[in-house]
Amino acid sequence: MIREIDILELLPQRPPFVMVDQLTDYDETQSSCSLTIRPDNIFCEEGQLAPAGLVEHIAQTCAARLGYYNKFILKTGIRLGFIGEVKDLDILRLPREGERIDTTVTVVQEIFDVTLVSATVRVGEQVIATTHLKIAQGSPSSQPVAGGEKA
Numbered sequence: 001m002i003r004e005i006d007i008l009e010l011l012p013q014r015p016p017f018v019m020v021d022q023l024t025d026y027d028e029t030q031s032s033c034s035l036t037i038r039p040d041n042i043f044c045e046e047g048q049l050a051p052a053g054l055v056e057h058i059a060q061t062c063a064a065r066l067g068y069y070n071k072f073i074l075k076t077g078i079r080l081g082f083i084g085e086v087k088d089l090d091i092l093r094l095p096r097e098g099e100r101i102d103t104t105v106t107v108v109q110e111i112f113d114v115t116l117v118s119a120t121v122r123v124g125e126q127v128i129a130t131t132h133l134k135i136a137q138g139s140p141s142s143q144p145v146a147g148g149e150k151a
Contacts, residue, residue, distance in 0.1 A: 002024065002025065007011070007020055007021065007033075010064045010067030010071065011060060011064060012063070012078055015059065016042050017042070018060070019053060019059075020033040020034070021034050021035050021036060022034055023068060026065060028042070028107075030104060031064065031104070032061070032104045033064050033102075034098070034102045035057050036098070036100045037049050037095050037096060037099050037101065044097060047094045048095060049094055049101075050094070054094065054129055055089070058103055058119045059082070063081050065105060066137065067083060071074075079138055080138040081136065082135070084119055085133065087131065087132040088130070088131055089131040092127065100123070101121055101122065101123055102123075103120065103122075105118070106118050112136075113137040114135070115135045116132065116134050117132065117135065
């Protein structure tokens with residue numbers, strides 16, 4: 001079951017830069033992750049997740065999808081990913097401490113090691129953000145990454 005997989009098995013990031021709690025859904029073209037906003041989150045400012053934290057959460061949702069695919073489908077190592085582009089970012093509101101956000105990424109196009117996704121972030125049934133991301137995959141990772149723009 002996907003929810004029983006330790007998210008750290010799928011991501012190159014390590015605390016305190018982990019911005020997803022769990023992979024909640026996976027298929028070839030669409031995946032979802034959740035995150036509960038906690039006061040100790042490094043992107044939490046004045047009781048809400050900062051825009052940079054929201055983008056990082058979306059990128060790490062992409063990373064969890066790719067991590068699952070690489071580890072469980074291809075049986076290879078986790079690969080580093082890099083945000084190549086953030087396009088049409090529309091933040092309707094920022095999530096607040098204590099709220100759980102659920103993000104779904106849908107693959108729009110994959111060409112070689114570059115994936116274009118559309119993303120929707122919700123709190124409950126309310127859409128709070130949408131965007132498109134372009135993620136480029138690097139070579140397989142042998143060491144966890146502490147943060148930065150890796151996805």
